[in-house]
Each structure stands twice: as structure tokens, then as C-alpha cells.
Amino acid sequence: MSHRIAVIAGDGIGTEVIPEGLRALKAVAERFDIALEFQTFDFGSCDYYLEHGKMLPDDWFEQLKDFDALFYGAVGWPEKVPDHISLWGSLLQFRRRFDQYINLRPCKLMPGIKGPLAGRKPGDIDFYVVRENTEGEYSSVGGKMFEGTEREVVIQDTIMTRTGVDRVLKYAFELAATRPRKKLTSATKSNGISITMPYWDERVEAMAAGYPEIAVDKFHIDILTANFVLHPDWFDVVVGSNLFGDILSDLGPACTGTIGIAPSANINPEGNFPSLFEPVHGSAPDIAGKGIANPIGQIWSGAMMLEHLGHQEAADTLVKAIEAVLESGDAQLLTPDIGGKGTTQSLGRAIAEHI
Amino acid sequence: MSHRIAVIAGDGIGTEVIPEGLRALKAVAERFDIALEFQTFDFGSCDYYLEHGKMLPDDWFEQLKDFDALFYGAVGWPEKVPDHISLWGSLLQFRRRFDQYINLRPCKLMPGIKGPLAGRKPGDIDFYVVRENTEGEYSSVGGKMFEGTEREVVIQDTIMTRTGVDRVLKYAFELAATRPRKKLTSATKSNGISITMPYWDERVEAMAAGYPEIAVDKFHIDILTANFVLHPDWFDVVVGSNLFGDILSDLGPACTGTIGIAPSANINPEGNFPSLFEPVHGSAPDIAGKGIANPIGQIWSGAMMLEHLGHQEAADTLVKAIEAVLESGDAQLLTPDIGGKGTTQSLGRAIAEHI
Numbered sequence: 001m002s003h004r005i006a007v008i009a010g011d012g013i014g015t016e017v018i019p020e021g022l023r024a025l026k027a028v029a030e031r032f033d034i035a036l037e038f039q040t041f042d043f044g045s046c047d048y049y050l051e052h053g054k055m056l057p058d059d060w061f062e063q064l065k066d067f068d069a070l071f072y073g074a075v076g077w078p079e080k081v082p083d084h085i086s087l088w089g090s091l092l093q094f095r096r097r098f099d100q101y102i103n104l105r106p107c108k109l110m111p112g113i114k115g116p117l118a119g120r121k122p123g124d125i126d127f128y129v130v131r132e133n134t135e136g137e138y139s140s141v142g143g144k145m146f147e148g149t150e151r152e153v154v155i156q157d158t159i160m161t162r163t164g165v166d167r168v169l170k171y172a173f174e175l176a177a178t179r180p181r182k183k184l185t186s187a188t189k190s191n192g193i194s195i196t197m198p199y200w201d202e203r204v205e206a207m208a209a210g211y212p213e214i215a216v217d218k219f220h221i222d223i224l225t226a227n228f229v230l231h232p233d234w235f236d237v238v239v240g241s242n243l244f245g246d247i248l249s250d251l252g253p254a255c256t257g258t259i260g261i262a263p264s265a266n267i268n269p270e271g272n273f274p275s276l277f278e279p280v281h282g283s284a285p286d287i288a289g290k291g292i293a294n295p296i297g298q299i300w301s302g303a304m305m306l307e308h309l310g311h312q313e314a315a316d317t318l319v320k321a322i323e324a325v326l327e328s329g330d331a332q333l334l335t336p337d338i339g340g341k342g343t344t345q346s347l348g349r350a351i352a353e354h355i
Numbered sequence: 356m357s358h359r360i361a362v363i364a365g366d367g368i369g370t371e372v373i374p375e376g377l378r379a380l381k382a383v384a385e386r387f388d389i390a391l392e393f394q395t396f397d398f399g400s401c402d403y404y405l406e407h408g409k410m411l412p413d414d415w416f417e418q419l420k421d422f423d424a425l426f427y428g429a430v431g432w433p434e435k436v437p438d439h440i441s442l443w444g445s446l447l448q449f450r451r452r453f454d455q456y457i458n459l460r461p462c463k464l465m466p467g468i469k470g471p472l473a474g475r476k477p478g479d480i481d482f483y484v485v486r487e488n489t490e491g492e493y494s495s496v497g498g499k500m501f502e503g504t505e506r507e508v509v510i511q512d513t514i515m516t517r518t519g520v521d522r523v524l525k526y527a528f529e530l531a532a533t534r535p536r537k538k539l540t541s542a543t544k545s546n547g548i549s550i551t552m553p554y555w556d557e558r559v560e561a562m563a564a565g566y567p568e569i570a571v572d573k574f575h576i577d578i579l580t581a582n583f584v585l586h587p588d589w590f591d592v593v594v595g596s597n598l599f600g601d602i603l604s605d606l607g608p609a610c611t612g613t614i615g616i617a618p619s620a621n622i623n624p625e626g627n628f629p630s631l632f633e634p635v636h637g638s639a640p641d642i643a644g645k646g647i648a649n650p651i652g653q654i655w656s657g658a659m660m661l662e663h664l665g666h667q668e669a670a671d672t673l674v675k676a677i678e679a680v681l682e683s684g685d686a687q688l689l690t691p692d693i694g695g696k697g698t699t700q701s702l703g704r705a706i707a708e709h710i
């Protein structure tokens with residue numbers, strides 16, 4: 001039985017790192033005798049938009065819904081298409097329509113990567129951010145009144161449902177339960193945002209009652225971002241709303257120096273629709289076409305995909321291959337962003353060969 | 356002509372650092388021959404709430420409105436009164452009713468303070484966060500439906516007005532214009548929050564047209580928090596909505612290691628109502644009563660108050676006194692949080708004496 005993977009390279013360096021992601025996946029699939037079948041799509045990119053006037057064909061949902069996973073590069077190229085069109089027309093559609101209600105990102109100090117924090121070494125920082133990925137602050141409900149006048153007022157709703165909140169919390173508690181420290185931190189702002197955030201706290205408390213073995217704490221988002229910088233070792237699993245999770249899952253990898261190489265998973269845990277795996281980094285128009293983009297985010301995203309598809313050992317092998325190549329410190333292989341003189345391909349090949 | 360200052364110590368360490376703030380203010384006022392008149396109030400604290408069932412007397416507005424400034428310690432003590440009651444019943448009332456629509460916080464690497472970032476030294480980081488302080492995400496408009504059922508849904512509005520957005524932007528541009536680098540960074544999230552945030556961007560663009568000498572850029576809040584950690588030297592004046600400003604003005608001082616000593620100003624620039632000056636830190640129930648709270652946040656807030664009242668030289672002198680005592684590294688004087696063995700009083704006295 002083979003896993004069917006839809007591959008969408010998207011824009012900019014997405015088209016450069018996807019081939020390296022595939023190379024690594026093929027290597028590890030061969031070693032562990034996993035059958036992967038890839039099919040490539042050209043939509044979900046700004047070039048597609050410029051040609052067709054939309055980011056996706058009308059039947060994208062039908063075309064993609066039966067795949068086992070989506071392997072995405074990066075989308076967006078503001079000079080071609082405004083971000084709110086390219087992103088809402090692709091990535092955010094997938095998340096919403098495929099009900100990928102979990103956005104999962106590891107924040108981990110990796111060997112050979114110089115992070116911005118003083119005195120931290122690999123092993124010191126190793127946590128997950130679990131982000132609600134379908135509702136909350138990203139609602140598109142609202143509008144404008146008295147447009148163009150001094151009285152102009154703009155309103156946008158944050159919408160949380162019990163279904164939406166409980167399911168992400170459940171996922172986060174279950175994840176915490178699999179980890180040695182069994183610790184969960186909730187991101188809130190109930191001291192300032194007085195309706196939705198106290199509700200979030202209430203649901204965290206209700207869910208915690210079912211997980212007595214998990215140590216639960218909460219921080220307001222302002223001091224939580226401060227603690228990511230001051231005490232990143234405190235965290236194990238951090239759960240937040242769509243916006244707070246978005247912020248924390250960039251800040252976390254920034255604190256570990258891995259923002260250019262971090263992976264992310266947009267997960268539909270029930271598996272009734274495909275989940276989507278993509279690097280945290282964007283399409284980076286400034287370095288696109290130069291062949292120097294770091295492919296690790298894409299490859300690491302492939303590892304998360306394998307884990308999701310049930311191949312834990314293969315996933316671990318892929319991550320270890322990344323770590324080994326980073327640890328080698330071989331400047332000929334590494335890309336310039338991590339101090340090397342190599343290319344997207346040299347780094348991708350080195351990781352694939354290590355497998 | 357003397358300045359009339361209302362003093363509210365509030366809760367916890369607020370009552371310990373306020374006397375040191377006053378000591379420093381009196382010293383500098385004497386030296387520069389500034390007439391300051393202080394009047395102390397016991398409301399705006401959780402103890403007041405426990406006695407009176409409310410955080411403030413009914414006529415608080417009348418009692419306070421004619422002062423030239425409010426000098427606040429810290430409010431909140433969750434074991435006595437839930438935060439959303441104590442804070443919405445005091446601090447947030449002042450900000451809203453006195454139309455203190457600017458929240459201003461310096462993020463500055465100080466001598467003698469060990470920050471969390473590797474390889475940064477005093478001078479490398481020196482910027483302001485300007486936060487909108489009255490509207491936006493802190494709206495209290497919204498509600499709950501299908502309460503207590505699986506269909507439960509909670510909604511809260513983010514509300515931005517042209518008046519509200521433009522005036523904080525104007526303040527931020529004016530501030531940037533006074534600084535050597537003349538740079539303004541706007542915090543947005545228009546790629547995800549699709550109604551209010553594009554509006555914010557639009558107003559930034561409109562305002563920028565009137566300030567051709569200011570270099571303007573913008574970052575989405577997720578990558579902006581990352582850049583606070585990775586490139587804090589990029590920033591000069593950073594402006595954000597109520598929530599984004601709240602986050603950035605904790606994260607900024609965290610990056611400089613000054614979260615325990617940073618000041619903040621809640622400003623009504625027109626001066627039709629008093630502005631409010633308070634340390635960034637909270638009431639810290641865990642160390643309250645031990646006499647070891649660091650008074651620098653309170654004293655530095657006093658400097659911001661003097662600056663606001665038109666006494667720039669006195670304000671600078673106060674900040675320089677803080678820096679000099681920090682630089683001395685004298686463990687007998689410094690409080691434990693910054694590596695000393697001293698007390699709130701020893702540090703407060705040292706600063707006052709230095710003036």
C-alpha cells in the first residue's frame with residue numbers, strides 16, 4: 001500500500017527546496033521500504049495566479065482531497081501578487097477546507113546552528129508549539145463603516161467555538177502526555193482580551209481535569225514571548241490560538257536560530273482530509289534563483305510527514321541525518337545562511353547520502 | 356507653578372518601589388528647582404477592593420482628573436482578586452477615561468545588566484515601542500452563544516477607528532522625527548487578519564506620505580517578534596496596535612534583560628487629562644514584603660514623567676544616575692535580581708544620592 005503525496009512547490013525558493021525534500025524522502029523511503037507516490041501540481045503559486053487570475057483551479061478540492069498528504073514549498077511573492085490574495089487563496093484555503101486544525105512546529109536547538117541566545121546548547125531547548133489553525137483571530141468576519149471619512153471604523157471578529165478550542169487543546173494534551181516532561185503551557189491574554197481569552201482559559205481548565213498527569217501552566221502572551229527569550233528551557237508543549245500560535249511558532253524557532261530551517265505540519269488528526277507539510281520560511285524572493293536556499297526546512301517537513309503517516313523510525317532517521325550533516329560543519333556542503341559555501345543541492349545531497 | 360502628582364502605590368511590590376520612586380523624584384526636583392506636589396491615594400489596589408467591593412471610588416474621575424500626572428506602582432494580586440477585575444477596574448479605566456492613547460516604552464541595553472542575547476552591548480539596542488492604548492483588540496465588545504453546549508461560540512470584536520489609529524501613528528512618526536535614525540517600523544498581520552490589519556497598513560501609508568524624511572518599514576507580528584531577537588539593532592521606533600504593542604513592549608525589554616526595570620508611560624499627548632507613569636513589572640506577589648524588589652522601573656518611570664512635564668534635563672539626569680549606579684556594579688547596593696545583595700532601599704538611596 002503506497003502513500004500518495006501531492007507536491008506543490010509554490011513560489012520563489014519553494015521551487016528550489018522541494019526537489020531536495022523529495023530527494024531525501026526518496027532516500028529514506030528506499031531504506032525503510034516505504035512506498036511513496038508523488039504527484040506534482042503547478043497551482044498554489046503566484047505564477048499560476050498571473051496566468052489564471054486565481055491561485056487555485058475551481059476543482060482543487062476534488063483534485064487534492066484523496067491524497068494522503070500535501071508537501072508544500074512556499075507561497076507568496078508580493079511584487080507579483082499581494083500576500084493577502086496569494087495566501088488566502090492557497091495555504092489558508094487548504095488549512096480551512098481540509099480542516100487542518102493543528103499547526104505543529106518544533107522549536108529545537110540543533111547542533112552546528114548558532115542561536116541568538118547566550119549560553120544555550122543543543123538539548124537545552126526542545127519544545128513544540130501547537131497552534132489552532134482554523135478559527136480564532138483569522139476569521140474574515142467584519143467590515144468597515146463611514147469609509148473614507150474621519151468617522152471611519154473597522155471591525156473584525158475573533159471567533160472561537162467549543163469544538164475548535166477543545167480539539168486543539170485535546171491534541172496538545174495528548175502530545176504532552178507522550179513526552180517525558182509532561183508539561184503543557186497555555187498562551188492567553190485573559191487580563192486584557194476579556195471575552196474570548198477567559199473562554200480559552202476556561203476550556204483549558206476543563207480539559208486539564210481529564211489529564212491529571214500533565215502539569216499545566218499559563219502565561220499571558222506578552223510575558224510568554226518574554227519568557228521564550230529568557231527561559232526557553234521552561235517549555236515542553238505550548239498551545240495557543242491561531243494568532244498567538246502564529247507568533248510563538250516564529251519566535252520559538254527564532255530563539256533557537258532555526259527560523260530558516262524549521263518545519264511545520266498542518267494536521268488533520270482524524271485523517272479524513274490530507275495534512276500539509278511545509279517549511280516555516282517563506283518564498284524568499286530576495287535569494288530566489290540563486291541556488292543557495294537552505295533545504296533543511298523542507299526536508300525536516302518531510303520527516304514530520306513521515307511521522308504523520310506512521311513511519312516514526314524513518315522520520316527519526318531523516319532528522320538524525322540533518323543533525324549529522326549540521327554537526328559535521330563541512331563548509332563545502334552547508335548553505336551560506338548557516339556559515340557555509342555550498343548550495344541548496346550540495347546540502348540536500350549530503351543529507352540524502354547520509355541516509 | 357508646581358506640578359500636582361497623584362500617587363497610587365497599588366499592590367505588592369508597588370508599595371515598596373513607590374517610596375524609592377518618590378525619593379529619586381524629590382532629589383532631582385530639588386537639584387533642578389522643580390516644584391512637585393504629591394498626593395497619595397489608597398484606591399486602585401486589591402486591598403481597597405476587598406474592603407469596598409470595587410477597585411475605585413465612584414468619584415475617582417473627579418478626584419484625579421485635574422492632576423498633572425499619575426505615578427502608579429503596580430496593580431493585581433490574583434489570589435485576592437482575579438486580574439480581569441483588578442486591571443479592568445483600575446489601570447484600564449485610567450487609560451481609557453483619561454484617553455491615554457499612547458503607551459510608550461523604551462527598550463534599551465543598560466550598563467551592568469546582563470541581557471539574554473549573545474554578543475550585544477549597551478548602545479547596540481535602543482528603541483521605543485509605541486503602543487495604541489485605548490481600542491483595537493481590547494474592546495470588550497462581543498459575547499457568547501449556545502452557552503454550556505457543544506455548539507458554544509464566543510465572539511470578540513477588534514475595533515479600530517481612523518481617529519484612534521491616526522493619532523497613535525502621528526505620535527510615532529513625530530517621535531521618530533526627533534531621533535537621529537528617523538526610522539519607523541509598523542507591526543502588522545495583514546497577511547492573516549484580513550480586515551483590521553490591512554486598514555492599519557493603509558493608515559500607515561497615508562501618514563507616511565506626510566513624513567518623507569522618515570524611513571518606514573513594516574513586518575508581520577510573527578516575524579517581527581523573531582526579529583526583535585535576531586536583529587534588535589534594526590529598530591528605532593516601533594508602532595503597533597494595542598495587542599501587538601503589548602506583546603512587543605514586553606518582548607523588547609526581555610531582549611535587553613530589562614523587563615524587571617523597564618518603565619512605561621501612558622500618555623495623553625494633548626494634556627487635557629493626566630498621563631500615567633508606571634513600571635513595566637507587575638506587583639510580584641512572590642517577592643512582595645521582602646524588601647528586595649528592584650525600584651529602578653519605578654524611578655525610570657519617574658524620569659519619563661519629568662520628561663512629559665517638560666523637564667528634559669532633570670529626566671536625563673535621573674536616567675544617568677540609574678546608569679551610573681548600575682555601572683558601579685556595587686553588590687551591596689544592587690538588588691538580587693541584578694546580581695546584588697542589597698535591598699529596594701539601598702538601591703533607591705544610591706540612585707537618589709547620585710543625583
Ligand SMILES: CC(C)[C@H](C(=O)O)[C@@H](O)C(=O)O
Nearest residue numbers: 191192220222442443447601
Ligand atoms: C495587565 C494588562 C491588562 C496590561 C495590558 O495588557 O495592557 C499589561 O500587560 C500592560 O502591558 O500594561
Ligand SMILES: CC(C)[C@H](C(=O)O)[C@@H](O)C(=O)O
Nearest residue numbers: 087088092246249546547577
Ligand atoms: C502567511 C501567513 C498567512 C501565515 C499565517 O499567519 O498563518 C504564516 O505566517 C504561517 O505561520 O504559516
